[in-house]
Amino acid sequence: MNSASRPARPTHRGLWLMVATTLLAAGCSTPMDPRKDSQLHSAAYTTDRPVVRPTRSVSSFxxxxxxxxxxxxxxxxxxxxxxxxxxxxxxxxxxxxxxxxxxxxxxxxxxxxxxxxxxxxxxxxxxxxxxxxxxxxxxxxxxxxxxxxxxxxxxxxxxxxxxxxxxxxxxxxxxxxxxxxxxxxxxxxxxxxxxxxxxxxxxxxxxxxxxxxxxxxxxxxxxxxxxxxxxxxxxxxxxxxxxxxxxxxxxxxxxxxxxxxxxxxxxxxxxxxxxxxxxxHPDFQRQMRDWFAESGGVGQARLVQSSLIAQGYLQAGADVLAMDSPALRTALAQFQVDNLLVPTGVLDFSTYERAMRHFVALAADGSLQRVGWGPSGPTSTLAQAAPVRGAARGLALTSTEGLPRRIDMQIENTLPPGVPPTFEVGEQVFASVTVSRTSHLYCYFSDPAGNVMRLTPNNVNTHSLVGANQAVRLPDWMVPNPAFVMDATSPGVERVACYASDDDALARLPAPLQGAGLVTVPGYRGLEDIDRAFTQGLGEGRFSRAELNWQVVPRKAPPPAAPQPAPASAAR
Structure with a gap:
């Protein structure tokens, strides 16, 4: 018998193909059971989520x-x-x-x-x-x-x-x-x-x-x-x-x-x-990114800690070098809120860049150089300033235990430049106040007779916590029905003072000051009594204060009307 009549013997590749075809046919003959894949399916909830935290959308400007x-x-x-x-x-x-x-x-x-x-x-x-x-x-x-x-x-x-x-x-x-x-x-x-x-x-x-x-x-x-x-x-x-x-x-x-x-x-x-x-500069953030990558975990924590101390978010001497320190996470979250970042409490690049940008600058060769740094870290550029009296602007900065907080008050009415603010009786007064860090804010009004009332918080705006660099309007002229209006009442000097603290201060103030807002506080005359109450309740230097005042003058009498000519039909 010649070789052509011999039966063909399957190769190894042919055997594997036959086995795979048989197994596939056997698997397809019965329906699949999705319950067997439940462990795989359960991972979809987390797999579907992003793997990085969201960040604030920013531009070069x-x-x-x-x-x-x-x-x-x-x-x-x-x-x-x-x-x-x-x-x-x-x-x-x-x-x-x-x-x-x-x-x-x-x-x-x-x-x-x-x-x-x-x-x-x-x-x-x-x-x-x-x-x-x-x-x-x-x-x-x-x-x-x-x-x-x-x-x-x-x-x-x-x-x-x-x-x-x-x-x-x-x-x-x-x-x-x-x-x-x-x-x-x-x-x-x-x-x-x-x-x-x-x-x-x-x-x-x-x-x-x-x-x-x-x-x-x-x-x-x-x-x-x-x-x-x-x-x-x-x-x-x-x-x-x-x-x-x-x-x-x-x-x-x-x-x-x-x-x-x-x-x-x-x-x-x-x-x-x-x-x-x-x-x-387009290279600023890229240079900051390189510095962020080169400084390492401990180096980042030390740099940001020094910056947060200089800006008032941590007390000087606090030992929070660990990245997972609760004190550091709290300070980072507060800093992120004040700088329009996503408040995660985690030191990411956006937070690092915001914390360090005021203490670095681009050198002539395009690299970063340190500016405003003291021997142990960044030095705050904030300086002490007393409240401006008798002006359309009030500014105060207190510093206690390394915690500076800036309060900025301003009269929003259009006033002649270089002239002390003056209003006639019945004229509306508009003011605004901002704080440099998220704080509890309390504002009080004092009329020329010394009567005092709390403007905010009140029965409409019940919360005292305000965000950093967010203008609080007194009154809120942006809404159709504001909680109050400030009309110049009687001739004399009217005053508004605002107090800011880290914690809610109402519970630590005397009982008359814990009452409802927009009503006269019994037993208190002038803002000096409010100052003493805050000092006794919170402690010396545990709050910040700023003040505005303006002069109220009597309303000017309207000019006499010109005599009207007699009607033509009545002329003789």
Whole structure:
């Protein structure tokens, strides 16, 4: 019998294929039981969650917005209603909510100054939501009043020039048993944003109040390929790394810059001082990131601890070098709240950068250098200041056991510069107060006769805890029905004093001061009695105090009316 008549013998590969086919057929013949996968399914709850903590969205000009807020507050500008149009992207390549970024920028510039209130009214039917529909119904039935804004923001993403600059490089080698290849590429895309400020009453764009800026976003990559052969087997190896700068962060940077420019030009304040901060330099955060990575865990804790002590969040000499120290976590969480960060109590890069940015600067070579550091760490730049008497501004800074807290009070009425604040009887007075750290705040009013009442907290605003650098309005003119109004009552000197402490102070004050707000406190005459009560209840130096006062004068008599001519029909 020849070899062609012999039966074919299965190879090893054929045997394995037959076994796999048999097992697969057996497995598919019965339905799968999901209960057997319950342990796997239970992990989906946690696997679906992010693996890193969220962080505050910031741009290169976030500090410029805060700087503008202080500048607008110092200029004592009245609150202005503002709105904005939808910012159109004609390129359809930047899917970013620019209008909401504008709202955030305006809000950041109004935390202290109350410079702007945004009128949220959507005219586009397609974008209207339930709130807008209810607003329209109430407006049509004369059950709601909509205040007309004074200004509006208009703009567009003017252009997106993709891959303006492209750099590519590639090289490779080939041999009988080894092939190699290397490639790299870099690209740059330019995005342009133009924004304008308009007068809402006339729907005209104000000449000169415009902003046109561009930003470059880039991308790059590198790749390495290696392929070889060993006998009848082949091996292929590929590795690469890429980066791409996103459009979201670039657009937020452009919007913050444009908003600072428009508001600065409109308010006629030196806004360029807020744009030249070293923190705005693109390399600042990258250098800070390198320093953060190089300092290590213990080094980070020591640096941040020194900064928190200098800024008043930790007591001097506190031994909290451990990263998991409860005292350090509490101080970090408080610091994060005051600096608009996510309050995690964990020392991440955002917290590190915020804590250290006032004690480092960019050197001429682009590296970071230390500034404002004493022998053992950062030195606070805050200085002692007494309350300003008889002025439209009250400022106080106390320092007890290394815990400085700044209170800033200001009369918000438009007053002539360089003239002591004076009001006529019956004229309304508007003031505001801020604290540098989250604190319990208590404000008292004293009339010329010495009668004293607590303005806040009261029956409407019952909480005494206020956030850092958040303007507390006295009265709250932003709401339709404020808890109280401050009218100049009678000729003389009227005074308002505010007290701030770390803990709730009412329970430690005498019983008459624990009563309801906005009523005369029995048995107390003048703010000096309130000072003594706080000193006795909390202790000397355990609270901060600032004061405003103004002169009240009698109302001026209206000028006599001019005699009216006799009617023509009565003339003889």
């Amino acid at each position: 976030s500090d410029s917005l805060m700087c503008m807020d202080h500048m607008l507050r110092a200029a004592q500008l009245p609150t202005t209603l503002i709105t904005s149009k939808q910012v159109v992207d004609y390129s359809s390549r930047v899917p970013v909510a620019v209008k909401d970024m504008i709202i955030t920028s305006l809000s950041q510039m109004s935390r202290l100054s109350n410079a702007f209130r945004y009128v949220d009214y959507e005219v586009d039917i397609v974008r209207q939501d339930t709130v807008q529909n209810l607003t329209t119904i109430l407006l049509n039935n004369n059950q709601m009043q909509l205040q007309r804004p004074a200004l509006y923001v208009s703009g567009a993403i003017a252009f997106v020039d993709q891959n303006v600059v492209t750099n590519r490089f590639g090289a490779g080698t080939s041999a009988s048993r080894l092939d190699t290849g290397y490639s790299s590429n870099r690209t740059a895309t330019v995005i342009g944003l133009e924004m304008h400020l308009g007068d809402f009453r006339t729907r005209t764009l104000i000449p000169g109040l415009d902003s046109a800026n561009e930003v470059v976003i880039g991308g790059g990559g590198q790749g390495l390929d290696v392929a070889g052969r060993i006998g009848s087997y082949g091996v292929n190896f590929n590795v690469g790394r890429d980066y791409a700068l996103g459009t979201g962060g670039a657009m937020r940077t452009l919007v913050d810059l444009a908003t600072v420019e428009l508001v600065g030009k409109w308010a006629r304040v030196p806004y360029w001082q807020c744009l030249t901060l070293e923190q705005n």
